[in-house]
Amino acid sequence: xxxxxxxxxxxxxxxxxxxxxxxxxxxxxxxxxxxxxxxxxxxxxxxxxxxxxxxxxxxxxxxxxxxxxxxxxxxxxxxxxxxxxxxxxxxxxxxxxxxxxxxxxxxxxxxxxxxxxxxxxxxxxxxxxxxxxxxxxxxxxxxxxxxxxxxxxxxxxxxxxxxxxxxxxxxxxxxxxxxxxxxxxxxxxxxxxxxxxxxxxxxxxxxxxxxxxxxxxxxxxxxxxxxxxxxxxxxxxxxxxxxxxxxxxxxxxxxxxxxxxxxxxxxxxxxxxxxxxxxxxxxxxxxxxxxxxxxxxxxxxxxxxxxxxxxxxxxxxxxxxxxxxxxxxxxxxxx
Amino acid sequence: xxxxxxxxxxxxxxxxxxxxxxxxxxxxxxxxxxxxxxxxxxxxxxxxxxxxxxxxxxxxxxxxxxxxxxxxxxxxxxxxxxxxxxxxxxxxxxxxxxxxxxxxxxxxxxxxxxxxxxxxxxxxxxxxxxxxxxxxxxxxxxxxxxxxxxxxxxxxxxxxxxxxxxxxxxxxxxxxxxxxxxxxxxxxxxxxxxxxxxxxxxxxxxxxxxxxxxxxxxxxxxxxxxxxxxxxxxxxxxxxxxxxxxxxxxxxxxxxxxxxxxxxxxxxxxxxxxxxxxxxxxxxxxxxxxxxxxxxxxxxxxxxxxxxxxxxxxxxxxxxxxxxxxxxxxxxxxx
DNA sequence: ATACCTTACGCAAACGTTTACAATAGATTT
DNA sequence: AAATCTATTGTAAACGTTTGCGTAAGGTAT
Numbered sequence: 001x002x003x004x005x006x007x008x009x010x011x012x013x014x015x016x017x018x019x020x021x022x023x024x025x026x027x028x029x030x031x032x033x034x035x036x037x038x039x040x041x042x043x044x045x046x047x048x049x050x051x052x053x054x055x056x057x058x059x060x061x062x063x064x065x066x067x068x069x070x071x072x073x074x075x076x077x078x079x080x081x082x083x084x085x086x087x088x089x090x091x092x093x094x095x096x097x098x099x100x101x102x103x104x105x106x107x108x109x110x111x112x113x114x115x116x117x118x119x120x121x122x123x124x125x126x127x128x129x130x131x132x133x134x135x136x137x138x139x140x141x142x143x144x145x146x147x148x149x150x151x152x153x154x155x156x157x158x159x160x161x162x163x164x165x166x167x168x169x170x171x172x173x174x175x176x177x178x179x180x181x182x183x184x185x186x187x188x189x190x191x192x193x194x195x196x197x198x199x200x201x202x203x204x205x206x207x208x209x210x211x212x213x214x215x216x217x218x219x220x221x222x223x224x225x226x227x228x229x230x231x232x233x234x235x236x237x238x239x240x241x242x243x244x245x246x247x248x249x250x251x252x253x254x255x256x257x258x259x260x261x262x263x264x265x266x267x268x269x270x271x272x273x274x275x276x277x278x279x280x281x282x283x284x285x286x287x288x289x290x291x292x293x294x295x296x297x298x299x300x301x302x303x304x305x306x307x308x309x310x311x312x313x314x315x316x317x318x319x320x321x322x323x324x325x326x327x328x329x330x331x332x333x334x335x
Numbered sequence: 336x337x338x339x340x341x342x343x344x345x346x347x348x349x350x351x352x353x354x355x356x357x358x359x360x361x362x363x364x365x366x367x368x369x370x371x372x373x374x375x376x377x378x379x380x381x382x383x384x385x386x387x388x389x390x391x392x393x394x395x396x397x398x399x400x401x402x403x404x405x406x407x408x409x410x411x412x413x414x415x416x417x418x419x420x421x422x423x424x425x426x427x428x429x430x431x432x433x434x435x436x437x438x439x440x441x442x443x444x445x446x447x448x449x450x451x452x453x454x455x456x457x458x459x460x461x462x463x464x465x466x467x468x469x470x471x472x473x474x475x476x477x478x479x480x481x482x483x484x485x486x487x488x489x490x491x492x493x494x495x496x497x498x499x500x501x502x503x504x505x506x507x508x509x510x511x512x513x514x515x516x517x518x519x520x521x522x523x524x525x526x527x528x529x530x531x532x533x534x535x536x537x538x539x540x541x542x543x544x545x546x547x548x549x550x551x552x553x554x555x556x557x558x559x560x561x562x563x564x565x566x567x568x569x570x571x572x573x574x575x576x577x578x579x580x581x582x583x584x585x586x587x588x589x590x591x592x593x594x595x596x597x598x599x600x601x602x603x604x605x606x607x608x609x610x611x612x613x614x615x616x617x618x619x620x621x622x623x624x625x626x627x628x629x630x631x632x633x634x635x636x637x638x639x640x641x642x643x644x645x646x647x648x649x650x651x652x653x654x655x656x657x658x659x660x661x662x663x664x665x666x667x668x669x670x
Numbered sequence: 671a672t673a674c675c676t677t678a679c680g681c682a683a684a685c686g687t688t689t690a691c692a693a694t695a696g697a698t699t700t
Numbered sequence: 701a702a703a704t705c706t707a708t709t710g711t712a713a714a715c716g717t718t719t720g721c722g723t724a725a726g727g728t729a730t
Contacts, residue, residue: 002476004685005686005687014710015710016686016688016710017689017709017710017711018709018710020687024687026689028707030707030708030709031707031708034709048450048451049686049687050451050453050685050686050687051387051451052386052391052452052685052687053387053688055387056387056391056686056687056714056715056716057687057689057714057715058687058688058689063448074409077405080405081405081433084405084435084441088441094432094433095448096430096432096433097429097430097431098415098429098431100419109423112383116384116386117385117386117387118385118387140383226614226618253618257618257620260620279561280618283561283588283592283615283618284618284619285619339715339716339717340716341716341717349680351680351716351717352680352681352682353678355717356678356718356719359717359718361719363678365677365678365679366678366679369678369679384716386717387716387717388685388717388718389716389717390685390717391684391686392685392716392717392718393717393719
């Protein structure tokens with residue numbers, strides 16, 4: 001059928017062993033002449049390696065599987081770019097698997113697609129595995145690493161931003177700009193949303209340090225989606241907040257657009273600082289001030305940790321990008 | 336090392352042949368009792384199939400490789416969702432490979448990653464292969480199908496929108512709303528951009544039919560990017576156009592934001608109709624009227640055609656979505 | 671009773687590689 | 701001259717699965 005090393009062996013007169021050694025570049029096992037002859041024959045015959053055979057015998061491969069959510073939010077591209085970069089540097093290949101969106105079955109399919117072949121390791125980009133699927137993953141004894149998600153007390157390793165720090169920094173920034181009534185929108189604080197909890201804790205800490213009493217209607221929970229932003233803003237219009245921290249850029253834009261509908265101006269009537277800092281921030285008017293996560297680096301370093309077999313968690317730095325969605329009050333906007 | 340059918344065979348007392356037949360469900364070759372015993376043993380041992388072995392012997396697999404560009408534009412997600420849907424229906428798996436952005440090497444890596452293992456077929460999502468890589472693909476004798484891209488006179492099969500129709504429809508729409516000076520921005524008209532050519536032709540046809548003489552500064556070429564939109568608008572501000580058709584949503588938003596910088600109002604000073612109609616259109620203010628492509632269906636049907644081995648090209652329907660970026664002139668906006 | 675199916679299973683080859691081990695020839699050392 | 705080393709190549713086993721072919725037991729038709 002298709003051309004194999006056996007064909008090359010026949011054509012060149014060498015054994016398949018020699019051909020294999022040349023083709024997989026096991027230096028020191030062949031002469032330059034031999035190598036030339038083999039390579040020449042290979043291109044003439046249009047040889048293409050059959051990785052299935054290689055993976056079968058070596059029980060490893062150079063491909064990293066990346067599992068991503070059918071991305072509501074849009075930062076996965078940056079993470080994947082980082083992954084690709086590092087992978088290319090270490091001459092690894094990467095394949096990407098979509099795990100749907102909170103879809104247990106799709107998640108399992110993606111996982112088994114990865115697991116049922118020899119693979120270097122698995123990178124899980126902001127996917128929260130269902131318990132059953134986590135068991136499946138663990139039982140495979142294949143290295144894995146989570147990116148852009150964190151967990152409490154599980155032994156799982158991840159790289160992400162320091163979400164407590166994010167919550168704290170965003171809040172502090174707003175306070176420094178004279179805000180005292182600050183909302184937090186679009187995330188969850190039940191145990192399943194660890195990220196949400198951390199950000200909320202950082203937010204509360206900053207409030208407390210500045211003697212601001214948290215009011216419960218400042219927190220509008222949600223699922224990081226545009227729609228979360230829209231509905232959150234409806235609630236805020238009944239409150240006295242002057243600024244809100246949004247859990248994702250989409251939430252921020254939801255807030256922004258709901259403001260427009262309500263006849264409110266950003267930043268004059270309401271300030272927004274958003275978490276993520278993807279290019280969406282610069283697409284809307286006004287451009288949104290953001291706590292920008294270093295998604296590229298998450299992917300880059302995460303890949304590195306996966307390959308190195310790191311057993312520790314890591315955090316990437318965030319950066320505050322001032323744009324035009326936060327108003328400065330020179331007097332304290334008191335109670 | 337990991338558990339194989341041999342282990343199951345040992346445990347159950349059957350031969351590997353029988354175990355294999357049970358596990359791959361070759362009905363008619365085993366009794367129900369046997370099947371139960373085998374399945375029981377399989378879960379007890381934590382058996383996981385080694386696809387490399389299967390693919391090696393069968394020389395096929397149930398995985399479809401999807402190659403995408405490191406997506407400047409953001410419609411790939413919708414296409415991929417469509418692909419996943421159809422694939423799931425036909426119990427195929429899909430893996431996604433990023434081909435970088437106009438990066439010949441990355442493209443080749445993605446291609447060989449797919450090619451060097453048995454695979455059902457390859458879907459190329461809006462990627463324009465370099466000639467060398469196209470040769471590589473063709474020589475592999477693996478089915479492939481292009482999505483969201485079209486070609487002139489090559490024997491390549493694709494599914495996409497009818498780009499001539501898109502150009503025509505958008506132009507006609509603007510004319511019907513009283514516009515006579517209509518720009519087209521963000522695409523190319525050299526031979527390498529076949530999509531751009533088709534849209535331009537449709538645009539010209541609509542102008543001609545309505546006795547409008549095309550002026551060369553109405554066309555601002557570009558590469559479908561946000562930046563293309565920004566620079567195009569700088570040029571338009573020196574012209575008399577009242578409306579522009581943008582080659583992608585990002586181009587549209589670029590135009591929109593440049594208008595803001597220039598102190599121009601959309602749609603009062605300039606109307607925009609954009610091609611693609613992704614969710615970006617609803618994120619900006621004003622929401623952009625669009626020619627919306629059915630990306631989901633492209634993915635869905637494209638997958639179907641790939642599996643069916645279709646040798647024909649196909650076109651999906653587009654839909655005009657009125658939003659708020661086009662102003663209606665009740666008098667003809669004459670020369 | 672014979673011939674013929676059917677059902678259920680095992681044997682063994684095959685897929686295309688890699689690699690441990692063995693072998694050869696020539697070069698170098700003693 | 702013998703011993704040892706080095707460079708190059710070959711032989712064959714192994715990876716885990718699928719599947720054509722063979723076979724044995726039991727059933728059914730004649």
